[in-house]
Amino acid sequence: MGISGLWSVASVRWAVAALCLFLAGLAAQLLDAPSALWWTLYITCYVTGGWAPAWEGIQALRSRTLDVDLLMVVAAIGAASIGQVFDGALLIVIFATSGALEDTATKRTEDSVTGLLDLAPNAATRIDADGTEESVHPRDLRIGDHVVIRPGERVSADGVVMGGRSDVDQSSVTGEPLPVNKHPDDTVFAGTQNGGGVLRIRVTQNPSDTVVARIVALVAEASATKAETQLFIEKVEQRYSVGVVVATLALFTIPLAFGADLQGALLRAMTFMIVASPCAVVLATMPPLLSAIANAGRHGVLVKSAVAMEHLADATVVAIDKTGTLTTGTPRLTSVVPLLHGQMDADDVLRIAASAEQFSEHPLGRAVVDHARQRGIDIPESTEFHAQPGRGVRARLAGQIIEIVSPRCLGGNSLPGVIDVQDAGSTAVVVVVDEVPVGILGLTDTVRAGTKDVVRTITALTSASPVLLTGDNDCAAQRLATDVGISDVRADLLPEDKVAVVRRLQADGHRVLFVGDGINDAPAIAAAHASIAMGLSGADLTLDTADAVTVRDELATIPAVVALARRARRVVIANLAIAATFITALVAWDLFGHLPLPLGVAGHEGSTIIVALNGLRLLRARAWTGVAPTSS
Known part of the structure; x- marks a missing residue:
């Protein structure tokens, strides 16, 4: 419904407040309280639950676009104008609730980003040239600074150990289950947890370039994009919304011209505007895709955009680099x-x-x-x-x-x-x-451990064996391919040769998902329909170019995220079918029969809630664990 601006997290509170006011008004009405009391409660419910979407709609009008939020508010006001204040208040409550659900999906995605930010400490102990210690914010550290990390502290920057020894828990960044013993010249990552020793490190990355910061930037960028399906829906939505307004006016004025009573004509027109509004259609696409992006992020795969998630779902063949991807390097x-x-x-x-x-x-x-x-x-x-x-x-x-x-x-x-x-x-x-x-x-x-199982899972998922693309010699490539179960091997390839293979596969009708890590893989990653980079070993250019990044370099996440993307696509299709069915049925009922306004409100907003909840299902851990392959 596009209420992500002013509503934000407060949308849940406004929705709860609107519900409480609605229930209070209903109780007052049923108890035969003075009409002024329950009218006041209902109107307050209007204001509480409807001010944010009304403001959003007005802002949209200033940009010469018609927002479906405004249609709902107008319909509620129209209902109140003919004495149906209860029906209008019910519409506002359900509308506010569905908006809060949409905002919850977005908030959960944002939480996956801010959760990563929480890994970074709030202070770092910098050692100056004369040996004095100074407490600074990690964002003030610069390459070459020396920092001391005491027992139990989080590492404040990506760097190299200059002195000391300690066990460091890197599970938050690399996924390694056991602490790693760190010696001089070993690399440490910002956000990891120091053990019982003292480390002195030299900063090697600016704060904006640390592993955690890059992860945050990638996920934040993903949340700001829109899927191709969503963009198409938004394009259609504008014309559809204008059509709804025109049809509503016709449904109101034409019966009046033939002698219909004002209240009956306005009631039918308001009911039509409500049930014909495409709220559920608008919510059908982005919540499932954003939920899938958040779920993948929690499991170590950073999908950069909703478009990338759609492209992953389309993959029909996987092309994989050898060194650093199928192997550890x-x-x-x-x-x-x-x-x-x-x-x-x-x-x-x-x-x-x-x-x-x-x-x-x-x-x-x-x-x-x-x-x-x-x-x-x-x-x-x-x-x-x-x-x-x-x-x-x-x-x-x-x-x-x-x-x-x-x-x-x-x-x-x-x-x-x-x-x-x-x-x-x-x-x-x-x-x-x-x-x-x-x-x-x-x-x-x-x-890499479990490679054979991953190859088997990819083959079953795409109905095609992965293609091994490598610059290594043919003997080494063939031996590895035999060991892991890959039958299609292309060896001795230069970067431009990998691009040529990818384009040839796509010319043959395939949608190629390329998986790689090195700078030499970046051209093929850019040419492929979809791409995944190995985050730990990947070169900066490769990480920037790829559609998704595996934070922990776990091969098992590749078929898992493809399967999750396909599940998200199925949810989108199901949502669109649900929304279209409800709209069609309710509009037909209103045009060719007599659809009571409360039932129209319940049916329309009920479908919106169903669609929103269906999308939120992809946030569950089961949505990921149900598709991940078993590693050996």
Whole structure:
């Protein structure tokens, strides 16, 4: 009904006040109190429940648009003018109640945004250059500032740990169920809860760019948009409302011209104006979509607009990036190939490699050290560690020079075993001792937990297997696809190639939902009918371009949000059918029979309440949990 301006949260209070005044007037009327008393109570009910929509309607008239709110107020005043003050008051009460329900749906959506804002603390302890502490508001922090986070406090900014150790509960941002141990050089997020230690962090993001702030901005932007269906309805509403006014005037003047009595003609005209007004139609679209957006936001998926929610519902095929999307982007060691048989076995090669990599910050180096520790291998301490960008690492162990390098540094893939490792879908690195290759390590990206179940759910939901689009080599892509159950693989793709595949699929009649994380995915995300970005690992450009963002990088949320979007679309269709049925039936009754005004009011506003409540159903947790796949 468009009463989101002046009514706001107070609409509930006005609706309750109008109801109380209506019931008091009804009681006074039934108890044969002086008519002046119950008339006064009813008129006060008019003012209490009708002033806001009347003001909205007047403001709309100034913009040369006709608001359905104004039609309801005019109809109520018309009823009172012919002595039907009870019927008009009933209309105002039900009208105010339906408006409050609409506002409740909007308020619940806004609460999902302000709830995220509540994660941020109200104060931060900044450490100045001379070591003094100063309490400031988090919004006053700047990149490079040093902040101390004491036990039990919320982290006040996105940053990097400079000193101290502590367990930090990141569930509010990342969804991780257990606190994460934070050491120097680890990343922390604003709004997360510090444990028992003290942390000193260096701010790396301005307050407006923190993870929480970006989440808030995305959800707020979603609430401000309108779905295509809603825009169409609003366009039709203007012409329809004018038609209702013209028909009402005709229904009033024509019978008068043929001798009908004034009260009877006005009563029928007012009844027609009420039952023909498209209040329920207007409420049919946005409450379900906004409720779905709020529900998705509570479960870690930020849908940026009602239009985006409609597009997600339309998806017929899902195209998915590999690295960082189906995989975590964190490598693990999968094979060790000794080259000096009889002199070194796999454990010897791994021990040497882990010794050289133990001081490395590169993901491949950490994967080697982690695997050696998991195998229980004693890692001797190396010296003279040196990282060689674009090449690998170099260190000294027991007087020997150890290098972990790319095969390209040793003449390409001609080294025995390199091709086999790469054909298995792994990244190959070579272990070199005093310039002699002694082994090959194969490292593979880690597949996200539950990926196979998610692929199966997507296939069932869209009746089409997902399409894997990746810039990685074909062997690695095919191996991953086989492991997770994807049959359609497009590998060795440049960003423009991904766009071409998306456009080709859409030219074939598909509506493509693209899921990715990297900057190289942004063009395909922009070209797709709908898109979802991985929030934790996603590049800024990708997050800005995508229609929706998964805050916790959980693949299971992808089919869940698509199913939720489809459920929202079904509710919209059902709402439109309900509204059209009521309007048609009530208008026909009034034109070809005798529809009592109270019954017309009850039928019209009752359909509006039914439609509003039907949309609010999508706020329930069951609307999400009922569609989410089971992860392994």
